[in-house]
Amino acid sequence: MTVIYHEIDRLLRYGIKKKLISEWDLAYARNQLLDVLELDEYQGVEKHPDIPESPVEILENILDWASRNGRLVENTVTFRDLLDTKLMGCLTERPSGVVHQFEKTYKETGPEAATAEFYQFSKGVHYIRTDRIAKNEDWLTSTDYGDMEITINLSKPEKDPKAIAAAKKVKASGYPECLLCKENVGYAGRANHPARRNLRLIPVTLEAQKWYLQYSPYVYYNEHAIVLYGEHEPMKISRGTFDRLLEFVMKFPHYFIGSNADLPIVGGSILSHDHFQGGKHDLPMAKAEMERSVSLSTYSHVRAGIVKWPMSVLRLQGENREDLAELADGILHFWKGYSDEDANIRSFTGDEPHNTITPIARRNGTLFELDLVFRNNRTTEEHPMGLFHPHAEVHHIKKENIGLIEVMGLAVLPGRLQEELQLLGECFLSDDPISCIEKDDRIRKHATWAEGLLEKYTEFTEVNVASRLRDEVGLVFSDILSHAGVFKRDPSGQAAFDRFTVALNTYLTEK
Structure with missing residues (x-):
């Protein structure tokens, strides 16, 4: 029993070190911890040990004790998490x-x-x-x-x-x-x-x-x-969304903030509760430049331009956030009803809407900046998971939705790839890489991709195989974003983007 009291004392000292509690809270917090662990007595610790920067080691020791002494339903991650959160709750301010x-x-x-x-x-x-x-x-x-x-x-x-x-x-x-x-x-x-x-x-x-x-x-x-x-209200992109994003970056100018789209396939994983994501970080899309200007004559005081990015992004910049929100609302309304058969863009199938926007706000010096990423969730026989969604040829890397963070250039890839890249690396170093890959059920899905890599590179070595595979995964992610782009990066796709902006300007002028 001495061990558990020792760990309780360490956790309390950790709380003091991190200023989660004070010396005045010690007895109170200790009694809460004793209650959680179903202990009705306490033995004082004569010498206080060194306290780590993280509580993980302490919590793991307590959870191991809890498992041995019947305080855990099951010694699994789920039930350990329930208990360690309960323990940390004893040190958490109201x-x-x-x-x-x-x-x-x-x-x-x-x-x-x-x-x-x-x-x-x-x-x-x-x-x-x-x-x-x-x-x-x-x-x-x-x-x-x-x-x-x-x-x-x-x-x-x-x-x-x-x-x-x-x-x-x-x-x-x-x-x-x-x-x-x-x-x-x-x-x-x-x-x-x-x-x-x-x-x-x-x-x-x-x-x-x-x-x-x-x-x-x-x-x-x-x-x-x-x-x-x-x-608890569902996601909905509207004028209010733009107003709230821009007000947020006025109050927190060191953060970016954005919203997932509000339609399935192109939306986030939780569409049932309206929410944003942001933070103190410049994601790759924020660093991308506007490659050409867009004329929106009725909003001459707002700078608009197409961003050099694999997805289709219109960036707005201005000093007046209300002007940006008003313009973004006009663009949203126009885009919702916009179709271009030559670009495979249809706004509706019957009454089912397909067009929406993923918006991102930030400050750029004195300017407010709003990126509008055009999304379309239409499906086809060839692409049943989504025409503007990762296509089948890249599903060996990723087939999940492209949400806000990935739109901005941060790929969140499935954990299975850690083992798969390791196995692929081993096969690339073998005498017959493709045969090696096709014999392994875990990596057979990568065979076609691997054939292309073997044509691209003259040799793989123990020194370069891991870095080359990582680089190629990153290039696949860039392709994935291109799949999600409604106006493709080829000449015909960019011509379609220009048709859209010209039609948008006419709509705004006549509105």
Whole structure:
């Protein structure tokens, strides 16, 4: 029993070191931890040990003890996560205190200091699981559009069979309605819903509506924020969306913020709850330049241009955010009804709409900047998953939706690729690479791609095989974004983009 008391003391000292609690909170927090672990006594620790920067080691030791002593339903990731979140909840300030501190720092030091402090707090209470994020594989690939950011996502734990079985036994619940509802704050969790005892939200008023700022537990970049609407309402791109995005970057000028599209296939993974994503990071699309100007005569005070990017992006710049929102709303309305058969663009099939926009806002010096990415979710017999969606020939790398973050040039690729690239590398070094690949069920899907690589490169060696495979994965991602582009990057596609902007200008003039 001495070991568990030792680890409880370490966790308390960690909380003090990270300023999650003070010396005045020690007895209170200790009693909460004892209650969670079903302990009715405590043995003091004579010598306080060194305290790590992360609570992971301490929590793992406590969870191992809990498993041995009947405090875990099952010793699986799902149930360990439920318990370690409950433990960290004992060290997490009440929501009102967190909000008060954020507002105080925002007022006294500014928005950048306020978000940095809140980000460190979210790491400190282990809501942002930095230990798992560190498992991701990340690299840059140089392309015609700049350096693409590539991530093999290894951070989110897979559901284990026992957790799946347990989840089936859990009574269906509509509370919280989804993972993005504000009611998740402090929620204990269950087998089919993650624990959120250490989650805190910061209220942000946008266009007289209450929205909330939090961070993703599995961040893909610095201060990867989620901004969610206080009510459980579905995603909808509208004039209000543009107004809110631009107001947000007025209040947090060091952040970008954007919204997933509001239609299936081209939308995000959660369409049932209106939300944005942003953060303190310049994603590749933000660095891309406008390659040619677009004349919008009724908005001569707004600079507009087509961005050099594999997807179809119209960038708006201006000093007056209301002008940008008004113009973006006009563009949205025109695009929703726009068709061009020569470019395979149809706005409707019967009553089913296909056209929408993925919008992204940021500040560029004194200017407000709004990127409008044109999306279309039409399917065809040849492309049943989506005409402007990753095509079948790239599904060996990725076949999931292209959401906001990927639109901007950060690929979030499936964890299976870590093993598959390793196996491919081994086959490329063998005497008969294609035969080696085709014999292995895990990588047979890459055979056609591999044949192309063998034609492209004269040789693969132990020194270059891994880097070449990574670079080629990045180039495939660039192709994937091209598939999602409604106006292709070839001459006919760019001519179609020009037809659209000319027609748009006429529409805005006559409106």
